[in-house]
Amino acid sequence: MSDLDEFKATYFDECSELLTELEEQFVAIEEGERDADRLNAVFRAIHSVKGGAGAFGFSGLVGFAHEYETLLDFVRNGKVELTDEVVALCIRANDIVSNFVDAARSGEERPDDYGAEEKALFVTLCSGEDDEVSGEPVEDEEFDIDFIPVTVDLESQGGDSRAGWLVEFAPHRELYSRANDPLLLLREMAEIGEIDVKIILAEIPALADFEPFAVYCTWEIFISGENVDEEKIREVFEFVEGDCDLKINAHETNAADDGADEDEDMDGEDFPSFADLAAEIKPKEPAKSQVVKPVTPEGDEGKAAGPVGVQSIRVDLDKVDRVVNMVGELVITQSMLNQQMDENLKAHYQELVRGLEVLAQTTRGLQDSVMAIRAQPVKSVFSRMPRLVRELASKTEKKIKLEMVGENTEIDKTIIEQLSDPLTHMIRNSADHGIESVEKRIASGKPELGTIRLSADQAGGSILIIVEDDGAGVNRERVMQVARDRGVVGEDQQLTDEQIDNLIFAPGFSTADAISDISGRGVGMDVVVSNIKKMGGSVNVRSWPGQGTRMTLRLPLTLAVLDVMLVKVADCPYVIPLSVIVETIQSSRAEFERLPSGDRVLQVRGEYVQTVDLATRFELSSEVPDDNRFVVLCESEGSSKVAVIVDAIIGQQQVVIKSLEENFESIDGVAGGTILGDGSVALILDVQGLRAVNKRRNAA
Amino acid sequence: MRVLTVDDSRTMLAMLHHTLSGAGYEVLQAEDGQKGLDVLKGETVDVVITDINMPVMDGIEFIKNVRASGAYQSLPILILTTETSQEKRDQGRAAGGTGWIVKPFDPEKLISVLQRVVH
DSSP states (O other): OOOHHHHHHHHHHHHHHHHHHHHHHHHHTTTTTTOOHHHHHHHHHHHHHHHHHHHHEEEEEHHHHHHHHHHHHHHHHHHSSHHHHHHHHHHHHHHHHHHHHHHHHHHOOOOTTTHHHHHHHHHHHHHHTHHHHHHTTTTTTSOOOOOOOOOOOHHHHSTTTTEEEEEEEEEHHHHHHHOOHHHHHHHHHHHEEEEEEEEEEEOOOOGGGTTTSSSEEEEEEEOOOTTTTTOOOOHGGGGGGSSEEEEEEEEOOOOHHHHHHHHHHHHHHOOOHHHHHHHOOOOOOOOOOOOOOOOOOOOOHHHOOOSOOOSSOOHHHHHHHHHHHHHHHHHHHHHHHHHHHHHHHHHEEEEEEEHHHHHHHHHHHHHHHEEEEEEEEEEEHTTTTHHHHHHHHHOOOOOOEEEEETTTEEEEEHHHHHHHHHHHHHHHHHHIISSSOOOHHHHEEEEESSSEEEEEEEEEEEEEEEEOOOOOOOOOOHHHHHHHHHTSSSOOOOOOOHHHHHGGGSHHHHHHHHHHHSSSOOOHHHHHHHHHHTTTTTTEEEEETTTEEEEEEEOOOTTEEEEEEEETTTEEEEEEEGGEEEEEGGGSSEEEEOOSSSOOEETTTTTHHHEEEHHHHHHHOOOOOOOGGGEEEEETTTTOOOEESSSSSEEEEEEEEEEEHHHHHTTTTTHHHHHHHHTEEEEOOOHHHHHHHHHHHHHO | EEEEOSSOOOOHHHHHHHHHHHHTTTEEEESHHHHHHHHHHHOOOSSEESSSSOOSOOHHHHHHHHHSSGTTTTOOOOEEEEEEOOHHHHHHHHOOOOOEEESOEEEEHHHHHHHOOOO
């Protein structure tokens, strides 16, 4: 990757962040939060996008961002009122900027007139307030290094090539207070031509009257050379203009003689000549050292750690995954070692025990760090949703507010990237079909404003993304009708309410045209669902007529290490994710009741819970008497519970999830496999799956 | 020779870093004026290059603060900004800025401007 490509990559990364921030800021601005900080932040974001764009020559983007920035500048200075129309215009403008950036990223160019309409609006808005600015043509850009206008005396330039310029330079006190230094200016003069410098020390007072910060010295510099012109000389003094008296006069007489004469005079008066000195002061060869020192501002260790300039590196995900896998193996090896340490060994080799403890700790730390590399807050996807809801609300003429919870939940990067489509569809579904029109809501005694609640939460080995609305619930009759019409459900097939609810995500139920205007890609819901399944996730719909719908997107924390409880059934080890376990009960103390079907239900604090006997479920023969067995009460989706009956509880430990699909095939009720410390394989139970399977069996 | 670069744009920091370290300068970085001041508390630098528009503490405030501390009265500070409007530049200079660099900068120009203000 060339340097430029690398900078571009950094720039595009930064743009993504800036655009996300813009989006967030405008959500707040729309809600009426229009304080100066926010407006400044918005201005800065566009300013930064423009700055980088200029560096890479994305001229269309620069032109657009420039006008947009001007408007934002006017807005933050109160010269343009931030009306709802202006906010809407800004939101459109953000999209245009975003599209410009996307195009630039993929190496395309948007036509120069892209966004011309908005650009014209910016100009109009600004010109309404200030004619000067509107008069300024767009081309009058600030991206040329500008020079101070000079008047060049053509005659003198056309004269004797050995002629030169006499520069009289009298610094003011301010020149020093801004850390400029005449010596450096002389050095730079020496760069552009031959110089002869005379310092005038006549003003220096007696020591008693000497003021340390006063200015007493002035200079006369005679400069000659082929490339010397007034413009170049002015450029040297660019920074001190106004902080000094500067006279530049073309000098046509023989410069060398003049200079020499004056030199002699000076020498005669014992004034030092700076000519040699200035010639000697070549620009410093910068040190060869390439050492870059990291800066760690106090209280910001994490962020600034690492080499300066490399705040992020781009690493192939495969490479990270390889590390993740190896760390997984390391965890297993470490726990294997631990299990081999029996009491006898422990007593004899205390050093070894201590070493193993340290190893365990380090391994854990390593594991956390590796996982953290892949994890990102779900916020980056969530932040796009308020806008979607707004658009949907205005399109459907409903009143909808979006609540978001758990935006900081961290999810594996790969999953985050694939989350946008499903979320878009789920939210669209809620807004379109869930939330009722204002009239209907009032009629059914609900508040006018419908609510969609978007939440993210980590639950055991899964991430739950839940989209909940307080709308009418799934219209089961209509869904069944559509499903029958489209052949998704057979004519005579009878379905439970839950099954009907879930039909809305069934393959062939939704059509591409229904969603294409939102996703823009015409991806059907069934494709989205199958993508989720490919990631090892699932979608579940529950609906309560008249009260609302809850769509639960369950995604695996693929690479996560699970805290589990190790249990045994017929001498086979199984593990249950610790996070789903509510409590464990000795069988003898549990209150079972038998249903007419022969199945048992567990009664816990007045609640009846479905039971799943693992031995029966996995067709094993348990020889442990019923009373000596254990009940593991687990919580599955929502708040429903399942009582899993096992032979024995071994203990608690950490395991690395190994995908069953990749290595074998998917099995209902099993979330994956793992290798235990002694090298044996244990299956990780999927409680939700167990429950569903059991239901089906019961139904059969 | 050590340069402190202060800019909220990662792109700009990276490009400055590349140009400056390529020319043999040692580069320190800060993301806003406040962090710039923090750096100056613990490190000695020969020159500062700072952006104007930054969160927390903007470039103008930053320069004022640097100049206000006795130790840094003669530290050259270059303003790095796309704002060529005389107004911004004057503000920067009034605060005590030594000179300016216009974004996007030409690497050679950057180095030559630096040499105009550092020994």
